[in-house]
Amino acid sequence: MTQEEIYTEAIGQIQARRRNAERTQELRIVQIQREIPETAELDRQLRTACLDITHALGRPDNQARLAAIERHCKEADAMLRQLLTAHGYPEDYLDLHYSCSLCDDTGFVGGKPCQCLKQEIGRVGTEALNARSQLSLSRFSDFSLSYYADLPTDQYYTMQQNFAACQQYAAAFSAETADNLYLCGGTGLGKTHLSLAIANEVLKKGYNVIYDSAINLMHTLDQEQFRRTKESSDSLPALLECDLLILDDFGTEFDTAFSRSMLYTIINSRINARKPMIINTNLTHQEVKDRYGDRILSRLLSSSRILPFYGKDIRVHRKAETG
Numbered sequence: 001m002t003q004e005e006i007y008t009e010a011i012g013q014i015q016a017r018r019r020n021a022e023r024t025q026e027l028r029i030v031q032i033q034r035e036i037p038e039t040a041e042l043d044r045q046l047r048t049a050c051l052d053i054t055h056a057l058g059r060p061d062n063q064a065r066l067a068a069i070e071r072h073c074k075e076a077d078a079m080l081r082q083l084l085t086a087h088g089y090p091e092d093y094l095d096l097h098y099s100c101s102l103c104d105d106t107g108f109v110g111g112k113p114c115q116c117l118k119q120e121i122g123r124v125g126t127e128a129l130n131a132r133s134q135l136s137l138s139r140f141s142d143f144s145l146s147y148y149a150d151l152p153t154d155q156y157y158t159m160q161q162n163f164a165a166c167q168q169y170a171a172a173f174s175a176e177t178a179d180n181l182y183l184c185g186g187t188g189l190g191k192t193h194l195s196l197a198i199a200n201e202v203l204k205k206g207y208n209v210i211y212d213s214a215i216n217l218m219h220t221l222d223q224e225q226f227r228r229t230k231e232s233s234d235s236l237p238a239l240l241e242c243d244l245l246i247l248d249d250f251g252t253e254f255d256t257a258f259s260r261s262m263l264y265t266i267i268n269s270r271i272n273a274r275k276p277m278i279i280n281t282n283l284t285h286q287e288v289k290d291r292y293g294d295r296i297l298s299r300l301l302s303s304s305r306i307l308p309f310y311g312k313d314i315r316v317h318r319k320a321e322t323g
């Protein structure tokens with residue numbers, strides 16, 4: 001999805017909200033006029049008053065006339081509200097109820113994009129990226145510590161703490177206050193499982209979460225760059241803006257100048273903007289340093305809670321179990 005397509009889709013959603021609000025109001029008017037026939041007469045009076053105002057505005061010395069119409073409108077409006085409450089409805093039942101009171105579902109305030117539009121652009125962009133990463137969510141309830149039972153006590157204890165830390169992270173998540181998690185260790189130890197369980201919970205809270213593996217993400221960005229032959233790519237804004245970015249298999253992407261600089265940009269910008277990330281890797285600290293440099297490693301480590309994973313590959317464990 002290009003940035004333009006994302007924008008068009010988001011605007012379309014906002015306009016649909018507006019139409020929906022207007023449609024709801026029309027339906028309510030019809031329903032109430034059937035149920036409380038007096039309201040039809042008040043409605044007619046209010047409409048006539050609108051016409052009267054238009055006429056009066058065209059005349060000189062119209063002050064007294066306008067004041068009279070205004071008084072009349074206020075009275076009719078008050079009576080309408082009284083009738084509604086008398087019949088058990090909220091007094092604003094027939095008002096237009098927009099989803100966003102800042103822009104009345106137009107998407108713009110003073111010519112600038114409203115925050116609801118920005119949020120919608122983020123949501124559409126996030127969905128587009130996640131559709132490509134085949135996000136399939138796992139759960140904390142499917143995570144078992146029994147796989148680590150054979151480990152030395154300190155390592156078992158660390159795995160127990162990792163599990164608790166991920167659950168706490170998900171439960172306490174807020175885009176403004178969450179910090180970064182850095183999950184590192186051998187293959188098949190539950191890093192992806194726990195990060196997707198976090199994604200599951202955080203998505204339920206209504207946040208934008210992007211989950212992708214470094215390989216897949218670099219492939220996407222590389223293709224976008226190729227197609228548009230331009231510096232900036234379409235996915236980059238969503239990657240920088242989303243509430244939580246989960247970068248899986250960090251270090252398994254093809255090591256090119258492009259992937260290094262992209263990953264550097266993403267990680268560095270999000271650290272600067274204090275936007276939370278979860279990074280999973282099989283690489284040792286030394287390997288990360290050799291590949292991406294000292295600076296990014298130290299920034300990552302100092303801004304993250306580090307969760308080291310221990311154990312035997314659970315994929316192998318399971319194969320042995322099922323025979």
Ligand SMILES: Nc1ncnc2c1ncn2[C@@H]1O[C@H](COP(=O)(O)OP(=O)(O)OP(=O)(O)O)[C@@H](O)[C@H]1O
Nearest residue numbers: 142143144147186187188189190191192193314315
């Ligand atoms: N503690 C656990 N309880 C139950 N299932 C687990 C546990 N840990 C991992 N699994 C399952 O084992 C498989 C491998 O785990 P996962 O993909 O999370 O490993 P990983 O640490 O991300 O490995 P890699 O570094 O190779 O990406 C998955 O199917 C996952 O659901």
Ligand SMILES: [Mg+2]
Nearest residue numbers: 191192248249
């Ligand atoms: Mg994994």
Ligand SMILES: [Zn+2]
Nearest residue numbers: 100103114116
């Ligand atoms: Zn708005």
